[in-house]
Amino acid sequence: MTKPPHAGSEDPPARLRSIPEASVARLAVYLRKLGELAEEGADTVSSDELAAATGVNPAKLRKDLSYIGSYGIRGVGYEVSALVHQLERTLGLNHRQAVALVGIGNLGHALAGYGGFGGRGFPVTALFDVDPDLVGIHINGILVEHVRAIPEVCAQRGVTIGMIATPAQGAQSVCDLFVEAGVRCILNFAPVVLQVPEEVEVRKVDLAVELQILAFHVARKHVAAVGQATAVNGHPVNGAGKVLS
Structure with a gap:
């Protein structure tokens, strides 16, 4: 069974670094499903049940959860609330995350208007663009500001994650402004490879590639x-x- 929330200390950095990236992606999927189970009132879940619900091989699921020190009890499974706590801690969701989005075109506007980010612990707290027709308007109560304000605004609001939904030609300069602001994690929707310092993590989402x-x-x-x-x-x-x- 997983340890209760008060037991033990935070996962050491060495353990977190040892988790394969593919496993990290699956941990996020497990957490989403566990949240649904918790809302339905489930107290425990077996590895087979959770694996079937997330489309993962049960052995792979158990291996993934072993990275965070969770092994369950034979015949009982995992305690849902405790496993949610462990996954949230591992994924950094026990700390406040603040997101800034640059590029309020068709895709960016849809992202800015999506309310699900905040509900999952990723509130969009800042919006930026260069279009004078967009700068100054409010989307979901957030003022769209000019990209030149990125360093100041992101520092003031404690932005931890930057999202780039600009055309390819503007993405690198936006990325540089994020880095200047101290943002070390970037989600890039622009069809370009960003050049960043070693300490900056970039995740690229290329919708055209996914369609291909x-x-x-x-x-x-x-x-x-x-x-x-x-x-x-x-x-x-x-x-x-x-x-x-």
């Missing part, structure tokens, strides 16, 4: 379907594998 990956899977499924329709003993088959006359 999905297109690959569409093509692969099409090829498989065509292959399934090849002759069986000299006769073609349909999608259900039935021999056609």
Whole structure:
């Protein structure tokens, strides 16, 4: 069973650094599902149940949770509230996070208007753009300010995560302003590779690339379907594998 929230000390930096990035991504998925289970009143959950609910192999899930020192009890599983606490602590959600977004175009406006970030512990506290038609307006009660104010505003509001949703040509200069402001974690939606100091962590989200990956899977499924329709003993088959006359 996981340790109660008061037991032990914070995870040492060495342990946190030892968690593979792929496992960190899955930990976030586990936390989301556990939050849903907690809202439904669940006290415990087995590794098989949690794995099935998150689309992960049970052995992989147990390995992931072992990185944070959680092993559960055979026949009982994991205590939901304690596991939520451990995951939140590991993912840094027990500390205040503040997000700044730069680029209030179509994508940026949608991100700025999305209320789910705050509910998950990532309130958007600052918005920036260079368009005079956007600077000065309010979105969800937040004033859109000019990008030149990034260093001052981010420092004042304790911004820990910067999101860049600008065109490619403006992304690096925005990134530099974030770095100047002391922001060390950046989520980049711009189709460009950012150059940052070693201590700055950048996560890149390229929607076009993601669509291309999905297109690959569409093509692969099409090829498989065509292959399934090849002759069986000299006769073609349909999608259900039935021999056609």
